[in-house]
Amino acid sequence: MVKQKSRIVLALGGNALQANPKEISAEAQIKTAKETAKSIVDLIEGGHEVILAHGNGPQVGQLVATYETAAQSNPSLPLMPFPECGAMSQGYIGYHLQQAIRQEMFDRKVDKSVASIITQVVVDEEDEGFKNPTKPVGSFFTEEEAKALIKEKGYTMKEDSGRGWRRVVASPMPVDVVEAPIIKSIVDAGHVVITVGGGGVPVVNRNGQLHGVPAVIDKDFASEKIAEILDADYLIILTAVEKVAINFNTPNQKELDRITIAEAKQYIEEGHFAPGSMLPKVNAAVKFVESKAGRTALITSLEKAMEGIEGKTGTIITA
Numbered sequence: 001m002v003k004q005k006s007r008i009v010l011a012l013g014g015n016a017l018q019a020n021p022k023e024i025s026a027e028a029q030i031k032t033a034k035e036t037a038k039s040i041v042d043l044i045e046g047g048h049e050v051i052l053a054h055g056n057g058p059q060v061g062q063l064v065a066t067y068e069t070a071a072q073s074n075p076s077l078p079l080m081p082f083p084e085c086g087a088m089s090q091g092y093i094g095y096h097l098q099q100a101i102r103q104e105m106f107d108r109k110v111d112k113s114v115a116s117i118i119t120q121v122v123v124d125e126e127d128e129g130f131k132n133p134t135k136p137v138g139s140f141f142t143e144e145e146a147k148a149l150i151k152e153k154g155y156t157m158k159e160d161s162g163r164g165w166r167r168v169v170a171s172p173m174p175v176d177v178v179e180a181p182i183i184k185s186i187v188d189a190g191h192v193v194i195t196v197g198g199g200g201v202p203v204v205n206r207n208g209q210l211h212g213v214p215a216v217i218d219k220d221f222a223s224e225k226i227a228e229i230l231d232a233d234y235l236i237i238l239t240a241v242e243k244v245a246i247n248f249n250t251p252n253q254k255e256l257d258r259i260t261i262a263e264a265k266q267y268i269e270e271g272h273f274a275p276g277s278m279l280p281k282v283n284a285a286v287k288f289v290e291s292k293a294g295r296t297a298l299i300t301s302l303e304k305a306m307e308g309i310e311g312k313t314g315t316i317i318t319a
């Protein structure tokens with residue numbers, strides 16, 4: 001599917017960072033990042049320009065909750081706001097990916113550098129997303145545990161795609177990527193960049209000054225935004241499933257191979273994709289393909305990334 005020497009924005013889903021979503025430890029993430037790096041360096045070795053984005057839902061939720069728990073037992077400890085936790089998550093996830101990719105490139109004698117950029121993403125203060133929290137973060141809970149957390153901490157909690165209950169937070173749409181010129185210069189220089197981690201730290205522009213806001217941008221939409229800005233040829237969203245399905249999790253489930261944006265929009269309208277999980281991926285793919293002629297999006301699993309790129313599997317979204 002992918003032409004030689006393409007510019008590809010690769011959005012890494014949660015399973016590219018933790019094999020087990022219930023275990024959000026540094027050790028587990030380092031191990032998974034090493035596996036993930038292999039698929040990424042396959043692409044780089046294939047001559048493509050790769051821009052990496054990644055999620056942070058489990059990590060940012062864990063960081064915020066850890067500070068809350070610490071402050072409960074010791075009120076002299078400060079709470080850490082969402083934007084700061086978002087920046088921390090970008091830092092340590094980027095560090096794990098950087099180490100893994102650097103090593104994999106070194107082992108394969110690929111002469112490139114890799115760096116992550118703490119990326120700020122501008123959002124609109126009036127975005128409807130601030131009124132209706134939709135972005136699942138942190139760990140999974142049972143319904144009973146979730147109800148206790150709603151009562152005790154005032155969290156908004158929702159069921160997440162049949163996998164359990166999670167805290168949900170505001171998720172405004174990305175408007176612009178503050179560090180885009182630096183990101184572009186790294187890509188143009190032939191190096192590998194990790195950016196818009198966790199969708200980027202959400203900031204609002206008040207009279208020219210940037211202020212962090214408590215929200216978590218969806219990394220699929222932020223990946224789409226940077227893909228447009230960098231004039232990428234492909235947006236590839238890697239997640240836990242090989243293909244997008246209609247009638248998902250029902251006896252009539254049908255996996256989709258190649259769909260047009262018109263078909264994708266029809267399936268969205270019919271409610272086939274779960275909000276907070278598959279829906280933003282399909283919406284981001286549609287937005288990217290619509291943004292300029294010749295752009296293609298692919299949604300597949302990390303394990304099948306190379307086959308997907310060769311056009312052998314995954315769900316391909318074209319004009």
Ligand SMILES: Nc1ncnc2c1ncn2[C@@H]1O[C@H](COP(=O)(O)OP(=O)(O)O)[C@@H](O)[C@H]1O
Binds near residue numbers: 273274278
């Ligand atoms: N229609 C659908 N087709 C395929 N997967 C779906 C669909 N609707 C919901 N899902 C779920 O969405 C998940 C991907 O979303 P999520 O786990 O939030 O992504 P990420 O990999 O970015 O963390 C899949 O693993 C699957 O469980």
Ligand SMILES: NC(=O)OP(=O)(O)O
Binds near residue numbers: 054198216
């Ligand atoms: N920020 C974000 O979209 O994270 P996840 O992909 O982990 O949900």
